[in-house]
Amino acid sequence: MNKMKKRAAYFIIFIFLLIIEILIALYIHDNFVRPYIGDVLVVILIYTFLRTFIPDKIKLMPLYIFIFAVVVEILQYFRIVEILGFQNNIFMSVLIGSVFDIKDIICYGIGCIILGIYELILSLKSCNIY
Secondary structure (H helix, E strand, O other), X not given: OOHHHHHHHHHHHHXXXXXXXXXXXXXXXXXXXXXXXXXXXXXXXXXHHHHHHOOOOOOOHHHHHHHHHHHHHHHXXXXXXXXXXXXXXXXXXXXXXXXXXXXXHHHHHHHHHHHHHHHHHHHHHHOOOO
């Protein structure tokens, strides 16, 4: 698959996941999908966004995304939303997050493991092993 097709495919997946994340944020107020599935999907959303601009594999990209997600979560612990003055901005509060939770980090890890498996499968396919 050429680079433009890869970019387009990742962009379409990104848009699809973004819509799912928005729908989860707006309409799902349960104790499983929103807090857990949403957090697993958010790292995959970030991955597809990055791959839209960088269609070639970057070694350890899932790890880099995990580190980024953990840093954002740690910033939540230090109330970054309030420091930046976004506490009254619902969109920014939801986007950045305002409550630190170790379970979020676990969900980000699960999402990044899924991405790592995906990249491994892609590597095996490109080597004609799979």
